[in-house]
Amino acid sequence: MVEKDTRRRTIHDVAQAAGVSISTASNALNGTGRTNAETRERVIRVAKEIGFRPNALARGLLSKRSHAIGMLTNDTYGRLTLPMAAGVSEVLVDHGLSVFLCATNNDPRLARLHLEALLDRQVDGIIFTATRLDLEPPAELAKLAIPVVYAFAEGPPETISFFPDDAQGARLAVEHLKGLGRSRILHITGPEDYLSVRIRAEAYCESFGKGAEVHYGDWSEEWGHEAIDAVFSRPGEKPDAIFCGNDEIARGVIDALRDIGITVPKDVAVVGFDNWEVISRQTRPPLTTVDMELKEIGRRAGLAILRLTQGEAVPTGITRLSCRLVVRQSCGGQAG
Amino acid sequence: MVEKDTRRRTIHDVAQAAGVSISTASNALNGTGRTNAETRERVIRVAKEIGFRPNALARGLLSKRSHAIGMLTNDTYGRLTLPMAAGVSEVLVDHGLSVFLCATNNDPRLARLHLEALLDRQVDGIIFTATRLDLEPPAELAKLAIPVVYAFAEGPPETISFFPDDAQGARLAVEHLKGLGRSRILHITGPEDYLSVRIRAEAYCESFGKGAEVHYGDWSEEWGHEAIDAVFSRPGEKPDAIFCGNDEIARGVIDALRDIGITVPKDVAVVGFDNWEVISRQTRPPLTTVDMELKEIGRRAGLAILRLTQGEAVPTGITRLSCRLVVRQSCGGQAG
DNA sequence: CTGAAAGCGCTAACAT
């Protein structure tokens, strides 16, 4: 009994089966050089028949392009990184680029380990993503010979970065509330040492004008509760709208308001930030919130890397991508 | 002015700089063959000096091992896939294996595209992960010449699969409640067509015994609300504990109980399933819940692939990994 | 239009 040959078919097999030389087979398959239409078709047919698939390693060795990129992320794939990864992958898969996912877990040793592995594998480029804008990317990245793109992170000058436009997102929220006739809008948000927190707060202050009031805290529902309890237990005029720094805070705010008998959105309108659906769809009422379009950020980063690996130029600097307001019922919008 | 040579250093450069032949350099660096200790050290030193890093493509071409594996996942990286990916990566990175992440988004075209790309890249193995146990993995996977491991998914007979032990997890929850003196435990869970739902429900019934009562619904907070409203508005004895099919349902349950003036955990204890922290830490009181140890599933899958790629045998069949009960305050546990 | 040959960077027999 003859053992079945389980080896992968090589271009050598194709050439032999088609009765041509290896180089002719290669030319035919890649449409390079001059090849008789007839032979070309025969070669292509044979290749399909015997299930030939070119070895990407051999190709990469020769072309010095691996058609793979690395995605380096500082966290264990939080809710920010993943939508971005989806966007990256979506853009690249149809161009034959694969993605190595490297979670560094904020550990510099791991980061270097992954980075070296990526370079050894001759990746055509690297996308660095982080969980907050003001996290310093590894300095080595800037010195690499291959293209690097920063997503949700800021690279050094002359590099390419994609950000959500936090200021525009905040304005979107405030203008929406103003348009609904709200006039005493409070901002309850996260820790002041986050860059996005400061940007959003500043845009809120500018957009709302006199009477703006920012409460910094942490990213938790509990903080939303606390803040509401504090604000509504003090004397004086009460707010008629709350713009929250993220959806978790917004959820705490909404729950706290209900607890003290205030109706959302009739008495107080609430807007969140993130559109993290497990929260924003489940608040009662569902939450109007600002979506940072993370997937789009990923897409843009992927596209940029794609262009760069093809030798095209991509403008350097920070590109701020617009946020989108997702209107649900917590502001008095239509039921839906 | 001489252009700086930005080419990557090759073993040829090392050999030249160390004044030895290429093969001696190779032997010295890899510790293969016989090499004089002195030359070996010199070669290694020189290699480090000029920043030599071996080209993984060339190595892979020769050894037919790319030291990369593919992770194929059916969803756009949901909360289930990601912890598993983290576990996989954690185990493999120190062994020099990199991971291609391929999100198929439940699209068969994408799945095949990714699979072919992985094979072209000569990956050493593939891990398939899904978002539910009873999702049929692509049939092509079983026929591959390389090792395949299924995580949170069931492969065909004679393959290797890792599952959470849903039945044990459910028993953990029920026994915990019984141990706390609860005697009228209800099970409010997800859609009956989910295998995990059926397994958990069955284990609950067996463990709780006479009087078991299962309410099937969907995976939402809303359903938790509805179910509680229905149960507490009907005549007859009321439950003193609820075992929920996931954390979202549990959150709805807790909120609904509070709405009708029932205190958790005093009057009714609640246990969830998933330990999705954005929910389970934020319920009031925080939720006692069953953790499926997804990261551990990923680790085991990664370890299995590692063994297989090294030619070691790994027992086939389904391995069910124990769940862990995370005790918070929704059952009357200690405050923490 | 086709084929022979060189070589990408590396490893592993085999000579020396």
Add this chain to the structure above:
DNA sequence: ATGTTAGCGCTTTCAG
């Protein structure tokens, strides 16, 4: 102990 050589699978001059 070290060097020479062949070759992994592929693309690409360059002769024919």
